[in-house]
Amino acid sequence: MFASFATLLRRDLTLSLRRSSDWLNPLVFFVIVVTLFPLGVGPDGQLLGEIAPGVIWVAALLATLLALDGLFREDYSDGSLEQLLLSPQPLPLMVLAKTTAHWLVSGLPLVLLSPLLALLMQLPFQALPSLLLSLVLGTLSLSLIGSIGAALTVGLKRGSVLLALLVLPLFIPVLIFGSSCVVAAAGGFETGAQLSLLAGLFFLALALAPWATSAALRISVES
Amino acid sequence: MFRWFHKLASTRNFYRLSEILSPWLSVLCALLLGAGIFLGLFVAPTDYEQGESYRIIFVHVPAAWLSMFVYMVMAFCSLLVLVWKMKLADIVAEVSAPIGASFTFLALATGSLWGKPMWGTWWEWDARLTSELILLFIYIGYMALRASIDNPSSRSRAAAILALVGVVNIPIIHFSVDWWNTLHQPASIMKFDKPSIHPSMLQPLLLCALGFTVFYWVLMLIKSRTLILERESKSSWVQERITENRL
Numbered sequence: 001m002f003a004s005f006a007t008l009l010r011r012d013l014t015l016s017l018r019r020s021s022d023w024l025n026p027l028v029f030f031v032i033v034v035t036l037f038p039l040g041v042g043p044d045g046q047l048l049g050e051i052a053p054g055v056i057w058v059a060a061l062l063a064t065l066l067a068l069d070g071l072f073r074e075d076y077s078d079g080s081l082e083q084l085l086l087s088p089q090p091l092p093l094m095v096l097a098k099t100t101a102h103w104l105v106s107g108l109p110l111v112l113l114s115p116l117l118a119l120l121m122q123l124p125f126q127a128l129p130s131l132l133l134s135l136v137l138g139t140l141s142l143s144l145i146g147s148i149g150a151a152l153t154v155g156l157k158r159g160s161v162l163l164a165l166l167v168l169p170l171f172i173p174v175l176i177f178g179s180s181c182v183v184a185a186a187g188g189f190e191t192g193a194q195l196s197l198l199a200g201l202f203f204l205a206l207a208l209a210p211w212a213t214s215a216a217l218r219i220s221v222e223s
Numbered sequence: 224m225f226r227w228f229h230k231l232a233s234t235r236n237f238y239r240l241s242e243i244l245s246p247w248l249s250v251l252c253a254l255l256l257g258a259g260i261f262l263g264l265f266v267a268p269t270d271y272e273q274g275e276s277y278r279i280i281f282v283h284v285p286a287a288w289l290s291m292f293v294y295m296v297m298a299f300c301s302l303l304v305l306v307w308k309m310k311l312a313d314i315v316a317e318v319s320a321p322i323g324a325s326f327t328f329l330a331l332a333t334g335s336l337w338g339k340p341m342w343g344t345w346w347e348w349d350a351r352l353t354s355e356l357i358l359l360f361i362y363i364g365y366m367a368l369r370a371s372i373d374n375p376s377s378r379s380r381a382a383a384i385l386a387l388v389g390v391v392n393i394p395i396i397h398f399s400v401d402w403w404n405t406l407h408q409p410a411s412i413m414k415f416d417k418p419s420i421h422p423s424m425l426q427p428l429l430l431c432a433l434g435f436t437v438f439y440w441v442l443m444l445i446k447s448r449t450l451i452l453e454r455e456s457k458s459s460w461v462q463e464r465i466t467e468n469r470l
Binding site for chain 2: 153156162168172173177180197201208212215222223
């Protein structure tokens with residue numbers, strides 16, 4: 001069972017790494033969106049530092065959303081998703097493997113790149129650890145929650161806009177706790193509460209999302 | 224119990240039941256709403272703090288209650304769809320979504336109208352208004368998903384999954400928005416403490432809430448009848464009714 005998890009994880013990682021546009025495009029999108037904000041609101045360092053947590057978080061959320069669309073699409077169109085559903089392995093576990101692979105190529109680079117953007121946005125240095133931690137927990141939850149939407153829309157022609165409509169409202173709690181964690185850290189306050197809540201959301205999503213995604217995949221493939 | 228349940232679950236019996244019930248419920252709805260609005264607008268005393276403008280409460284609060292109640296009905300129906308593949312539950316869920324979205328919109332619009340004299344602004348990022356807005360987004364997403372899947376059986380089940388995911392999320396969203404709001408709300412905003420409501424105001428409020436609920440049942444029954452006819456247009460009982468000209 002865990003061997004199949006590892007195999008699927010390795011397969012997805014190899015596939016994504018060979019097609020660099022898969023993980024590179026959302027990353028570039030992330031950088032460009034954050035760059036747009038100073039151009040839009042002006043180069044005032046203090047204002048930028050104040051809105052930096054929210055801007056970085058919203059940009060990370062949108063970049064995750066952009067990457068989500070491809071989570072099941074390739075496998076759906078070449079038929080390997082059907083094989084996955086037919087295989088004797090527990091589907092939620094397989095979904096979890098795919099989501100993990102997806103996070104490793106889309107969420108993790110976002111987290112690693114975020115300090116650079118924090119620098120551009122004049123975020124106080126002391127907020128960096130919180131930014132990284134909150135983004136790790138947050139993007140994990142976003143990938144898990146988003147996988148439900150991706151599974152529901154995989155068979156549809158104009159699925160990507162619909163995907164945004166479906167999952168963005170569900171992303172709101174993660175955004176609220178994530179950005180407020182960074183705001184608190186930038187102001188020199190404790191961030192334990194926010195991080196615990198983010199971790200709570202992550203574990204809740206980890207416990208429930210793979211099952212919902214599996215059910216949604218079965219429906220999408222059947223039709 | 225289960226036989227009764229099965230009987231009700233057949234679209235034909237439900238159609239019949241809806242035909243019998245909806246005129247009576249319409250009358251009941253008119254009485255309740257008429258009494259509630261009359262008591263609310265003409266009999267209930269003026270609020271000493273908010274003046275006459277508080278009277279919008281008799282529309283605003285029932286609409287907000289109904290927006291959540293209808294979502295609960297949808298979620299319950301979704302469970303029936305996923306577990307028992309009940310056709311009727313899917314029909315009720317489908318017709319309820321636009322009604323619930325309208326109640327949500329009504330609650331938002333009246334809340335905004337109420338906010339103008341109370342807070343001095345059309346829109347305040349108040350926790351309740353914000354979570355109501357997010358609920359509206361969820362309703363819209365649900366309807367958009369339904370509109371974009373062609374296959375009827377997968378449409379009903381995909382929508383059911385989304386409704387159930389939403390039901391898990393709504394309390395979390397509500398809590399997080401509440402928390403976010405207390406963090407961000409500047410203290411200068413006037414926060415009027417709600418005085419415990421006087422019976423003369425509570426009675427019309429309850430009457431209106433009941434009236435709104437019955438109004439939802441009436442709309443739901445009538446709209447599901449249309450949808451049943453549409454979906455069962457090939458079945459013999461619908462054909463029979465068409466030839467006898469009694470729909």
